[in-house]
Amino acid sequence: MSNETKDLYNYQYPSSFSLYEMMNVPTSTPISSYGNNGFDPSSYSFADCLQSSPGVYDSLLQKTFGLSPSSSEVFNSSMDQESKRDVTNDVAGETPTRVSASSSSSEADNPGEDSGKSQRKRELVGDGGEENQSSKKVGKTKKNEEKKKREPRVSFMTKSEVDHLEDGYRWRKYGQKAVKNSPYPRSYYRCTTQKCNVKKRVERSFQDPSIVITTYEGKHNHLVPSTLRGPVAAEHLLGHRGSGLLHSFPRQHQEFLMMNPHPVNNQSVGSLSYQQSRGNSSNYSNSEPVVDYGLLQDIVPSMFLKHES
DNA sequence: CGCCTTTGACCAGCGC
């Protein structure tokens, strides 16, 4: 991998894209109708929204930076950075709910595999071979074999009394850690569906305990389980079948996204304006065939397609 | 009995 990094948060995005457009939110729609969850798109930065979907993210990388998401480019999106950003930037005095996401080299080609770490662990526990005696030693050797790879991540900040938001999927908690500088622990969950390695972290903001920060990592490779714990059937909940990152989202966000299926008009939205003159957004002229719309269509179905026409 | 949470231990990455 190269060491090149791109700061997508600080990148100067063209003003010809509206956050509302990307999220298919009618600008005239009052926030209160978004499911009463505090999910306010006007409070998001363009980059935040952009990165809320790896599909959007990848497409923009391609169009803006001319980079292929699957190439060797490395993006400056480590967990620490995003966590710090989420926690430190978003809470104090700002609109509480916000999304951010990051993407790095994906392991999506191996969705059913455990992480290298767990493989290593299993080898340790399993055969009891020569490696069984010194776990640390084994760890070092295994380390070189495969670098840790990260799935795309999406973070939400949601005002909620409960930590673990129902999203239609079944999760198993596999860890909990104390968070530095925070009295609230961080919980680690994994999708219980076999061969689905989607994970999520849930933590409470230490600055505003009413805010739950949920970070999803990976993409479900299956439908929403029919056996929901909640009273609402998953299919009904989501409104349509399919898989994708959208279905990793908390129900509130799904509802928010599903409630806004239509493209927006050209109204100005605070600092985020959707300009008529799309012609100057040459960066986004879709002369090249746009790659994977799977996630893209789930979240912002019309965004780039619209520009393609 | 199956599924889930809890929790201490372990490991990797990173900064100093």
Next chain:
DNA sequence: GCGCTGGTCAAAGGCG
């Protein structure tokens, strides 16, 4: 190299 921190494992126990 060392210490810190985030992330994960897996045994043990709880619960319906």
